[in-house]
Amino acid sequence: xxxxxxxxxxxxxxxxxxxxxxxxxxxxxxxxxxxxxxxxxxxxxxxxxxxxxxxxxxxxxxxxxxxxxxxxxxxxxxxxxxxxxxxxxxxxxxxxxxxxxxxxxxxxxxxxxxxxxxxxxxxxxxxxxxxxxxxxxxxxxxxxxxxxxxxxxxxxxxxxxxxxxxxxxxxxxxxxxxxxxxxxxxxxxxxxxxxxxxxxxxxxxxxxxxxxxxxxxxxxxxxxxxxxxxxxxxxxxxxxxxxxxxxxxxxxxxxxxxxxxxxxxxxxxxxxxxxxxxxxxxxxxxxxxxxxxxxxxxxxxxxxxxxxxxxxxxxxxxxxxxxxxxxxxxxxxxxxxxxxxxxxxxxxxxxxxxxxxxxxxxxxxxxxxxxxxxxxxxxxxxxxxxxxxxxxxxxxxxxxxxxxxxxxxxxxxxxxxxxxxxxxxxxxxxxxxxxxxxxxxxxxxxxxxxxxxxxxxxxxxxxxxxxxxxxxxxxxxxxxxxxxxxxxxxxxxxxxxxxxxxxxxxxxxxxxxxxxxxxxxxxxxxxxxxxxxxxxxxxxxxxxxxxxxxxxxxxxxxxxxxxxxxxxxxxxxxxxxxxxxxxxxxxxxxxxxxxxxxxxxxxxxxxxxxxxxxxxxxxxxxxxxxxxxxxxxxxxxxxxxxxxxxxxxxxxxxxxxxxxxxxxxxxxxxxxxxxxxxxxxxxxxxxxxxxxxxxxxxxxxxxxxxxxxxxxxxxxxx
Numbered sequence: 001x002x003x004x005x006x007x008x009x010x011x012x013x014x015x016x017x018x019x020x021x022x023x024x025x026x027x028x029x030x031x032x033x034x035x036x037x038x039x040x041x042x043x044x045x046x047x048x049x050x051x052x053x054x055x056x057x058x059x060x061x062x063x064x065x066x067x068x069x070x071x072x073x074x075x076x077x078x079x080x081x082x083x084x085x086x087x088x089x090x091x092x093x094x095x096x097x098x099x100x101x102x103x104x105x106x107x108x109x110x111x112x113x114x115x116x117x118x119x120x121x122x123x124x125x126x127x128x129x130x131x132x133x134x135x136x137x138x139x140x141x142x143x144x145x146x147x148x149x150x151x152x153x154x155x156x157x158x159x160x161x162x163x164x165x166x167x168x169x170x171x172x173x174x175x176x177x178x179x180x181x182x183x184x185x186x187x188x189x190x191x192x193x194x195x196x197x198x199x200x201x202x203x204x205x206x207x208x209x210x211x212x213x214x215x216x217x218x219x220x221x222x223x224x225x226x227x228x229x230x231x232x233x234x235x236x237x238x239x240x241x242x243x244x245x246x247x248x249x250x251x252x253x254x255x256x257x258x259x260x261x262x263x264x265x266x267x268x269x270x271x272x273x274x275x276x277x278x279x280x281x282x283x284x285x286x287x288x289x290x291x292x293x294x295x296x297x298x299x300x301x302x303x304x305x306x307x308x309x310x311x312x313x314x315x316x317x318x319x320x321x322x323x324x325x326x327x328x329x330x331x332x333x334x335x336x337x338x339x340x341x342x343x344x345x346x347x348x349x350x351x352x353x354x355x356x357x358x359x360x361x362x363x364x365x366x367x368x369x370x371x372x373x374x375x376x377x378x379x380x381x382x383x384x385x386x387x388x389x390x391x392x393x394x395x396x397x398x399x400x401x402x403x404x405x406x407x408x409x410x411x412x413x414x415x416x417x418x419x420x421x422x423x424x425x426x427x428x429x430x431x432x433x434x435x436x437x438x439x440x441x442x443x444x445x446x447x448x449x450x451x452x453x454x455x456x457x458x459x460x461x462x463x464x465x466x467x468x469x470x471x472x473x474x475x476x477x478x479x480x481x482x483x484x485x486x487x488x489x490x491x492x493x494x495x496x497x498x499x500x501x502x503x504x505x506x507x508x509x510x511x512x513x514x515x516x517x518x519x520x521x522x523x524x525x526x527x528x529x530x531x532x533x534x535x536x537x538x539x540x541x542x543x544x545x546x547x548x549x550x551x552x553x554x555x556x557x558x559x560x561x562x563x564x565x566x567x568x569x570x571x572x573x574x575x576x577x578x579x580x581x582x583x584x585x586x587x588x589x590x591x592x593x594x595x596x597x598x599x600x601x602x603x604x605x606x607x608x609x610x611x612x613x614x615x616x617x618x619x620x621x622x623x624x625x626x627x628x629x630x631x632x633x634x635x636x637x638x639x640x641x642x643x644x645x646x647x648x649x650x651x652x653x654x655x656x657x658x659x660x661x662x663x664x665x666x667x668x669x670x671x672x673x674x675x676x677x678x679x680x681x682x683x684x685x686x687x688x689x690x691x692x693x694x695x696x697x698x699x700x701x702x703x704x705x706x707x708x709x710x711x712x713x714x715x716x717x718x
Contacts, residue, residue, distance in 0.1 A: 003177075004240045010178035011185050011247060018189025022707025025190025028183045035180025038173045039253035044130060046166040046256045047286040048139045053159045054283030055143025056152060062385070063144070069384040070284055070377060074291055077373055078327065080218050081297035084210040086319050087407065088301045091206055091414035092308045098428045098642035100696030101635035105648050106558045132252065136286055143283075163282075170256045177240070181247045191705060192361075202418055203305040204361050207298065211365035213410050214294055215242065215372040218403055223376055225399040226390055227383045229269045237261050238375055245371040249363040251295065254371055259285050262378035280385055281378035288381075292330040294373040295366035299334055300326045302355050306347045314345055346569035431699050432639035433489040438692040442502040444472075444511030447493050451476075451515045455529040456663075463532055463662060463669035464508075471510050475501040476517040476531035483636040483693045484537030484658075496693040497535040500554075503685060504535075507676065523547050526663045533662050533673070537633065540657045541592040549665045551673035553657035554686060557630035559596070561585075561647045562638065571626055571647035577601050586624040597628055600652060630656060632694050 001009070018025045055063060120126040120134035127135055146152055220231035235242075241257045248254075262281045303322060307314040314322075325344050330337050338355055383389050456474060458466040467473045477485040477498065485495040493514055505512035517525045522534050526548055539557070540550050561571040570576050577583060583604045587594050594606055607624050629637075631646050638644045660677075662669045680686050691697045709715045 004243070006178040007181060007240050007243050010180075010182040011243065014182040014185025015189045017182070017186040018191075020708045021186070021190050022705040022710055023191060024707070024709065025186045028187040028190075031183035032180065032187050035176060035183060036248055036250060036253065038176065038180075039170075039248070039250070040130075042166050042170045042173070043253055043255055044127060044132070044135060046163065046170060047132075047289075048127070048135055049159055049163045049166060050259070050279075050282040051136065051139035051286040052143045052146065053156055053163060054279050054286075055140055056146030056149075056159075057156060057279060058143075058147060058283070060147060063147070066280070066283060066381075066385060067287075070288060070381040073377060073381055073384060074288060076222075077219070077294060077376060078292070078297055080222075081214060081294040081369070081373075082300070082323050084214060084218075084407070085298060085301040085304070086316075086323075087411055088206050088210055089304045089308060091411055091418050092202060092305070093419050098638045098645075099635070100432075100639065100699065101632045101646075101694050103695075105560070105631050105635070105646055106653070132289070136289070140287060167256055167260065174244075174257060177244055181244065184247050190707070201421065203302065203309075205418060205421075206305075206414055207301060207362045208365045209410055209414050210301070211295075211298055211362075211369040213406060214298075214369045215365075217406055219294075219369075219372040219376045221399055221403060223379050225395050226380050227269065227388075228390070229265055229379060233268075234265065234375065234379070237265050238371075242368055242371050246364050246368040249367050251293070251367045251370045251374070252289075255285055255289060255374070258371060258374050259378065262375055262382075265379055266382055280382040284378050284381045285374055288377055289374065292327060293370040295363075295370035296330040296334060297326070298366050298369060299330070299338070299355075300341070302338065303341050303345050303347060306342060306355070307345060314347070318345070343569050343572065346566060426642060428639040428642060430489075431696075432483075432636060435483075435488060435494065435693070435696075435699055436490070436492060437494055437499055437502075438689060438698070439499060439502070442505040442512050445502060445505065445514070446511070447514045448516065451517055451525065451530060453530075456532065463664065463666040464672060467508065467510055467532060472513050473505055473508060473510050473533070474513045474515055474531045475504075476522060476525060476534035476536065477501075477514050478519045478522065478534075478536040479516050480519070481537045482633060484633070485535070495537075496555075496689045497537055499689050499693075500680070500685075501535045503680065504676065523661070526661055529663050531663060533660050533669070535660050537658055538661060539590070539593075540659045541590060543591055544661070548661040549667055549670045550659040550661050551670050552677055553659050554677045554681070555632075555658045555690065556655040557632045557658060558648060559652075559654040559656060560629060560631035560634055561626040561649065562629050562634045562644050563626040563647050565643060565645045567626065568645040568647045572650060574600070574649035574652040577649055578603065580604070583626075584624045586627040588628065593628065596654065600654070636694075 058066070116131075116134070118133045118137050120131065120138050123135065123138040125131075126138065146155070149155075216235065217231070220234040223229050223234050224231040238258070238261045241254050241261055244257070245251055245254045259281045262285075266281070300322065303326075304314065322341070322345055326337070326341055380389070456466070457470065477493070477495075480486055481495070481497075483495055484497040485493070488494045498514070501512055501514070515531055517531060517534060517536075522536075522538070523544065525531055526534060538544070538550075540553065544550075561577075563571045578601055581603045583601070584607050585597060585601065585604045586607045586609045587597050589608045589610055594608070597604065597606060609627065626647070627634075631648055634646045638646060660673050662673065677686070692699070704710060
């Protein structure tokens with residue numbers, strides 16, 4: 001059995017094992033991670049040594065020719081990858097989307113420190129922490145310095161011996177590839193969230209198709225077009241390396257193997273005529289690895305997918321700007337670049353969570369395209385350095401026609417297939433409207449249909465004393481205060497503060513009685529002693545604090561705008577909002593909030609929104625450009641109205657505290673609630689409810705992963 005066949009056997013056995021075991025395959029992650037670490041062990045030292053040797057062996061003229069010619073080839077590969085990116089949206093069907101609140105909305109991502117990324121103050125620190133760009137620059141500088149050193153041959157010979165030793169060590173590890181890929185495939189197939197994959201299948205299928213087109217024809221075909229190496233031979237020789245790159249999803253760890261295979265193909269085809277040019281792949285691959293490769297270029301397609309997903313208009317005329325911004329930003333981390341690109345294209349930032357979710361599958365296909373990209377650079381780049389590229393008009397025309405035909409066929413098949421599958425149904429509104437309590441309600445809890453007109457018994461006595469005597473605490477709630485207190489689609493009273501009220505009743509050893517209070521008159525209800533406390537997402541404002549006694553804050557919300565999807569990027573810039581004359585902002589009819597908006601955005605026109613309309617401003621029909629709301633409750637509302645998005649005006653950071661007002665201005669009760677809030681913060685209650693109601697982390701119940709063992713054979717694990 002050949003080594004490539006062993007790899008395929010390990011891959012398919014791993015998939016079968018994962019499907020058979022399901023979640024029980026999770027422990028195999030240890031073996032999978034161990035294999036990846038073994039592969040990583042020799043890569044960075046190999047890159048360092050090979051780059052020093054490769055550049056040091058050149059003369060200055062050869063080095064200049066290297067970066068000019070291979071740089072031009074890199075631009076060509078970028079263009080081919082971007083062509084696939086910008087064709088992809090033609091295959092997308094229709095879809096709507098929204099998401100729960102995410103802390104990324106209010107967190108400013110740290111700027112990319114390009115100096116630290118590319119210029120190592122301590123190269124040993126960069127080596128120890130795998131800062132690849134800094135290591136490459138350091139190695140390139142050493143290689144350039146070595147060019148002019150006399151009697152450098154002895155040092156180069158020693159480094160060549162070290163390079164061969166590192167390459168041999170890598171080959172010893174590579175022998176474990178069938179076992180390592182078995183563990184990786186079994187873990188991935190057994191633990192992957194199939195529901196998540198199904199929801200994002202449009203992007204994943206389109207991305208995979210374009211990555212395969214690049215990896216299996218566009219790049220190998222380019223090698224065959226410009227050199228004597230046939231496309232089929234490229235794929236045959238590098239098959240096991242490409243499979244390893246695909247399964248591990250890590251391009252870096254296969255760089256030594258890519259270099260070795262490209263050298264073998266060059267020697268086989270007569271492309272390595274001179275000793276110094278035979279080692280060209282040792283220089284080309286490490287030097288150009290830090291340039292954005294095709295996997296990163298393909299990631300730009302997520303911006304187009306996110307625009308389609310959120311129904312944001314992104315015109316074709318804006319594609320060149322997006323491409324230019326993408327190339328520059330993708331020199332850094334993709335996870336830092338993507339939020340910037342989403343903002344740049346005025347696409348809702350909450351879609352970044354989808355990008356993270358698609359990484360499990362798409363990173364494999366992207367790495368496959370990236371590995372093929374590096375192989376082209378090594379082979380075609382070597383021929384370019386020798387000035388032996390076969391620039392034949394008929395061959396180039398034939399390659400262009402075949403590529404265009406395959407691209408059209410791929411796009412047509414994608415379009416038909418994705419439209420047949422559909423874009424997937426939008427479930428956010430249903431999930432939000434049906435979201436239930438995280439924990440069981442307290443014993444004996446009741447919900448009154450309306451607020452009693454008479455005061456509570458024992459009015460005027462200390463609140464805690466009368467609650468214990470009655471054996472019941474009356475909680476005032478606003479029925480439409482999403483997501484703090486509201487009735488869900490099943491008719492149950494739910495929300496973060498409803499759950500806090502249940503917990504308060506349990507801790508006091510009494511039953512909870514929930515009474516609806518009008519939003520605009522809840523202070524009067526407290527003053528008339530008709531409820532004990534209001535727990536309903538109440539913002540603390542100066543005018544409210546002058547009429548009632550509040551507990552300490554249990555949560556701070558962030559001031560934000562609720563706007564149509566395509567305007568999110570504009571309203572995310574506080575300077576842009578301040579500079580616009582006559583911008584119409586719908587502001588809740590709360591004096592302190594209106595004063596705050598006037599202070600921060602003096603040129604805006606404030607359109608008062610009644611407290612009733614503020615509950616659901618989307619249906620108010622007001623002629624406004626955006627609504628002022630908090631990011632937390634606004635995100636929940638956008639799930640019900642996915643055509644809207646949340647925009648936090650950066651760098652403005654205004655926090656609005658939530659607290660519980662108590663009846664009869666009872667200071668003792670307020671102090672007790674403040675202490676109780678601190679206890680609930682310490683024991684994790686508040687965090688758990690925040691994760692459930694604000695972040696929506698467990699909004700959709702997770703079912704056990706499908707497996708043959710559980711769902712076909714009926715094994716229950718007992």
